[in-house]
Amino acid sequence: xxxxxxxxxxxxxxxxxxxxxxxxxxxxxxxxxxxxxxxxxxxxxxxxxxxxxxxxxxxxxxxxxxxxxxxxxxxxxxxxxxxxxxxxxxxxxxxxxxxxxxxxxxxxxxxxxxxxxxxxxxxxxxxxxxxxxxxxxxxxxxxxxxxxxxxxxxxxxxxxxxxxxxxxxxxxxxxxxxxxxxxxxxxxxxxxxxxxxxxxxxxxxxxxxxxxxx
Numbered sequence: 001x002x003x004x005x006x007x008x009x010x011x012x013x014x015x016x017x018x019x020x021x022x023x024x025x026x027x028x029x030x031x032x033x034x035x036x037x038x039x040x041x042x043x044x045x046x047x048x049x050x051x052x053x054x055x056x057x058x059x060x061x062x063x064x065x066x067x068x069x070x071x072x073x074x075x076x077x078x079x080x081x082x083x084x085x086x087x088x089x090x091x092x093x094x095x096x097x098x099x100x101x102x103x104x105x106x107x108x109x110x111x112x113x114x115x116x117x118x119x120x121x122x123x124x125x126x127x128x129x130x131x132x133x134x135x136x137x138x139x140x141x142x143x144x145x146x147x148x149x150x151x152x153x154x155x156x157x158x159x160x161x162x163x164x165x166x167x168x169x170x171x172x173x174x175x176x177x178x179x180x181x182x183x184x185x186x187x188x189x190x191x192x193x194x195x196x197x198x199x200x201x202x203x204x205x206x207x208x209x210x211x212x213x214x
Contacts, residue, residue, distance in 0.1 A: 002119045003030045005048035007039040007065065008081060009057040013104065017052060017081075017111070024112045036060030036068060043074055050118045051078045052102070055089045063089070066096035077118040099201050100124025100167065114167075122169035123200040150210055151194035158212070160187045165204045165213060 004021060006014050006029055018029045031046035033039040037060045039051070055062035062080055069076070077099045082090050090101050100123050102114050114124050153161065163173045170188065174181040188200070195212075197203045207213045 002027045002050060002115055003046070003048045004028065004115060005031045005033065005039065005042050005046060005051045005076075007033045007036070007042075007051060007057075007062075008054040009034045010054075013054070013081075020106075020108050020111050021115070023108060024115075027112060027115055036062070036065030039065050040068055040072070040074075043069070043076060048076060050115050051076055052081055052115075053078050053098070054081045055093060063092055063096055066093060066098055070097050077121070079114055079118050079124060094201055094205060097199075097201075099199075117167055117169050117172075120169040120171060121200075122167060122172070123164060123204065124167040148196040148206065150196060150206065150212075153191060153194055153212065157187055157191050157194070160184065161191050161203065161207055162213065164188070164191070164200050165207070 004027060006017055008014050008017070011034075014032050014034075018032075021027045021029055030048060031042040033042045035057050039053070039060075042048075043051070053062045053065060060068075066078060069078070078097065080090065080093045080098045080101045081104055082093075082101050083104055093101070099118050100114065102111065102124065106114070117124055159177070160173055163176060168176065170181050170184045173179070173188075174184045177184070192198065192200070192203050195203045195206045197206055204213070
């Protein structure tokens with residue numbers, strides 16, 4: 001069972017997301033919070049597998065929450081909840097450690113797929129956010145650590161990186177490329193090493209910035 005923490009200041013939004021998730025037999029909402037400070041308490045008490053985090057909240061917002069989690073060494077995958085006009089916030093959230101984003105008008109299938117993807121250590125950087133990232137990079141909004149040394153990827157590693165950018169989990173990549181999941185894990189580790197990053201989302205961001213993905 002995948003344990004989910006919902007963080008949103010709007011009660012109706014939390015109720016709506018909870019009602020969607022309750023349809024799935026492998027996902028359970030085990031706690032809710034209405035701001036970042038309450039989320040930190042819930043993280044300690046409830047031990048969720050995935051956090052669904054609103055970015056725009058009064059008091060302690062989503063970015064504050066992500067940064068506080070990083071400072072405290074809380075390594076629970078976070079999927080931010082956003083709207084179409086939140087481009088800059090989404091970019092900031094990804095840089096702060098979020099594993100992906102989800103629109104608030106999400107369908108049941110999209111929501112459950114996203115939760116399962118993050119629970120399986122995947123990311124959800126879909127084509128629409130990739131377009132936003134590219135625009136932001138070209139406009140100078142998103143920087144990159146120029147001291148990072150990037151090594152050339154093999155054709156197979158590049159293929160896997162592209163699937164990572166589309167939100168594929170290791171299992172999804174293995175199925176798509178007819179590879180063993182262990183082989184995919186090895187390739188992903190190599191991609192992270194060559195891009196001088198510690199997680200999949202940052203690898204995609206760096207690859208976009210360096211022109212590896214477009």
